[in-house]
Amino acid sequence: xxxxxxxxxxxxxxxxxxxxxxxxxxxxxxxxxxxxxxxxxxxxxxxxxxxxxxxxxxxxxxxxxxxxxxxxxxxxxxxxxxxxxxxxxxxxxxxxxxxxxxxxxxxxxxxxxxxxxxxxxxxxxxxxxxxxxxxxxxxxxxxxxxxxxxxxxxxxxxxxxxxxxxxxxxxxxxxxxxxxxxxxxxxxxxxxxxxxxxxxxxxxxxxxxxxxxxxxxxxxxxxxxxxxxxxxxxxxxxxxxxxxxxxxxxxxxxxxxxxxxxxxxxxxxxxxxxxxxxxxxxxxxxxxxxxxxxxxxxxxxxx
Amino acid sequence: xxxxxxxxxxxxxxxxxxxxxxxxxxxxxxxxxxxxxxxxxxxxxxxxxxxxxxxxxxxxxxxxxxxxxxxxxxxxxxxxxxxxxxxxxxxxxxxxxxxxxxxxxxxxxxxxxxxxxxxxxxxxxxxxxxxxxxxxxxxxxxxxxxxxxxxxxxxxxxxxxxxxxxxxxxxxxxxxxxxxxxxxxxxxxxxxxxxxxxxxxxxxxxxxxxxxxxxxxxxxxxxxxxxxxxxxxxxxxxxxxxxxxxxxxxxxxxxxxxx
Numbered sequence: 219x220x221x222x223x224x225x226x227x228x229x230x231x232x233x234x235x236x237x238x239x240x241x242x243x244x245x246x247x248x249x250x251x252x253x254x255x256x257x258x259x260x261x262x263x264x265x266x267x268x269x270x271x272x273x274x275x276x277x278x279x280x281x282x283x284x285x286x287x288x289x290x291x292x293x294x295x296x297x298x299x300x301x302x303x304x305x306x307x308x309x310x311x312x313x314x315x316x317x318x319x320x321x322x323x324x325x326x327x328x329x330x331x332x333x334x335x336x337x338x339x340x341x342x343x344x345x346x347x348x349x350x351x352x353x354x355x356x357x358x359x360x361x362x363x364x365x366x367x368x369x370x371x372x373x374x375x376x377x378x379x380x381x382x383x384x385x386x387x388x389x390x391x392x393x394x395x396x397x398x399x400x401x402x403x404x405x406x407x408x409x410x411x412x413x414x415x416x417x418x419x420x421x422x423x424x425x426x427x428x429x430x431x432x433x434x435x436x437x438x439x440x441x442x443x444x445x446x447x448x449x450x451x452x453x454x455x456x457x458x459x460x461x462x463x464x465x466x467x468x469x470x471x472x473x474x475x476x477x478x479x480x481x482x483x484x485x486x487x488x489x490x491x492x493x494x495x496x497x498x499x500x501x502x503x504x505x506x507x508x509x510x511x512x513x514x515x516x517x518x519x520x521x
Numbered sequence: 522x523x524x525x526x527x528x529x530x531x532x533x534x535x536x537x538x539x540x541x542x543x544x545x546x547x548x549x550x551x552x553x554x555x556x557x558x559x560x561x562x563x564x565x566x567x568x569x570x571x572x573x574x575x576x577x578x579x580x581x582x583x584x585x586x587x588x589x590x591x592x593x594x595x596x597x598x599x600x601x602x603x604x605x606x607x608x609x610x611x612x613x614x615x616x617x618x619x620x621x622x623x624x625x626x627x628x629x630x631x632x633x634x635x636x637x638x639x640x641x642x643x644x645x646x647x648x649x650x651x652x653x654x655x656x657x658x659x660x661x662x663x664x665x666x667x668x669x670x671x672x673x674x675x676x677x678x679x680x681x682x683x684x685x686x687x688x689x690x691x692x693x694x695x696x697x698x699x700x701x702x703x704x705x706x707x708x709x710x711x712x713x714x715x716x717x718x719x720x721x722x723x724x725x726x727x728x729x730x731x732x733x734x735x736x737x738x739x740x741x742x743x744x745x746x747x748x749x750x751x752x753x754x755x756x757x758x759x760x761x762x763x764x765x766x767x768x769x770x771x772x773x774x775x776x777x778x779x780x
Contacts, residue, residue, distance in 0.1 A: 254745025
């Protein structure tokens with residue numbers, strides 16, 4: 219009998235036990251939440267995005283269920299990077315830890331990155347939150363700004379730096395190239411798409427912030443296309459994210475070009491067991507197709 | 522979509538329970554099929570969204586008992602019959618069915634989910650109630666629940682102080698196998714100690730800041746336990762494993778603060 223295929227993956231030098239990573243914004247509000255997801259079998263976990271100061275986030279409702287997904291407008295709630303990093307130090311995590319950070323400009327990004335660096339294995343720069351004014355996507359849609367921020371953080375820290383990209387641009391590869399030029403070790407694509415839900419009985423927008431970001435199966439094809447296009451455009455690793463809920467979605471995203479994937483909203487629909495389910499499906503797939511995990515990456519580009 | 526989809530409902534009736542607490546009756550079959558202890562997310566249009574435990578069921582209507590304690594609950598208190606609410610859920614898990622002599626201990630408006638438990642099972646099994654409130658006029662459902670002992674913080678009725686003293690007294694005098702608790706976390710933390718010391722079973726309903734209700738945003742985490750999905754009802758074995766329980770709470774930003 220052939221030996222079971224390994225799910226281990228090397229992502230920009232990070233050795234992970236499997237390619238399924240918890241996406242930022244989900245369960246990462248506290249280090250205790252990250253520890254839980256690590257125990258549930260994720261190969262990596264990403265913190266909630268941390269900024270220079272504490273933020274309470276947007277008024278509720280923060281989440282609305284829509285067809286094939288969720289709209290959310292959390293508004294980057296976080297206790298501030300110092301507070302979070304202090305708490306993270308107390309916790310042992312059995313997974314690769316990605317520290318997601320946001321800030322207003324390159325100087326502030328660098329400062330937040332410095333505080334985060336000692337407690338995480340890699341950084342993810344949130345250049346793409348669609349519903350916080352003057353943060354996130356306001357920065358991530360401009361290639362020169364992306365380049366400036368990424369290069370400033372890369373100079374500042376000695377751990378891998380990933381840029382999380384917004385799909386809300388006419389050409390995501392321009393932003394991907396800017397990140398690569400600036401020295402990013404990889405990109406994460408995609409963040410949520412802007413969306414809105416209005417209640418017809420009260421005639422009001424439902425979210426407290428009026429509009430928010432769409433996640434879940436509705437955006438999965440957008441994520442696949444983004445990974446596919448980025449794979450053609452850049453040579454640094456791509457982490458695929460957006461509506462991944464099944465093992466098939468993982469393989470599809472890797473065939474498009476992703477080295478690893480992130481999972482978030484699927485927890486709402488599939489529960490905390492989703493990490494083990496995806497990995498077990500993936501292991502069966504590799505076995506039945508007699509293919510190595512690394513051979514999947516970008517394989518759809520052969521056709 | 523199912524239960525997660527927002528349902529707009531009109532308020533059928535409003536009852537003033539105490540100077541700071543009202544019960545809103547709403548026709549909503551999905552919530553009316555909830556188990557005692559489960560909660561719904563309630564949107565007050567133009568104001569905010571809050572988690573509320575179901576406090577009773579009457580055919581296809583649910584009771585939502587709300588204490589005025591912030592801007593959204595204040596706006597909700599202004600609503601009258603015919604006013605519109607958005608409801609999603611029910612979420613989380615409920616209390617197990619009481620099968621032996623049981624005691625319900627409720628602090629303040631925390632007694633709301635216990636009232637539904639009492640309503641559903643008190644004709645089938647012996648259920649005693651111990652209740653606490655800030656003052657006599659803030660005692661909730663006194664006629665319906667007919668507490669065997671009670672406390673008020675100002676001593677205006679029953680024991681003066683917390684609900685713990687009358688609880689200990691009743692546990693000494695009555696045959697009880699299982700305790701169901703709901704109220705402030707500090708109170709539940711002490712009730713846990715009392716139950717462990719007496720080898721009693723315990724189930725408690727926890728309350729934390731909740732934003733999504735569907736187990737993803739992380740606002741209600743105690744260690745890695747999601748109160749909205751893994752709770753809000755927890756048993757004694759789960760409670761004693763939670764290191765942050767009764768010690769740290771989380772603000773809206775996720776910052777931890779001592780309870």
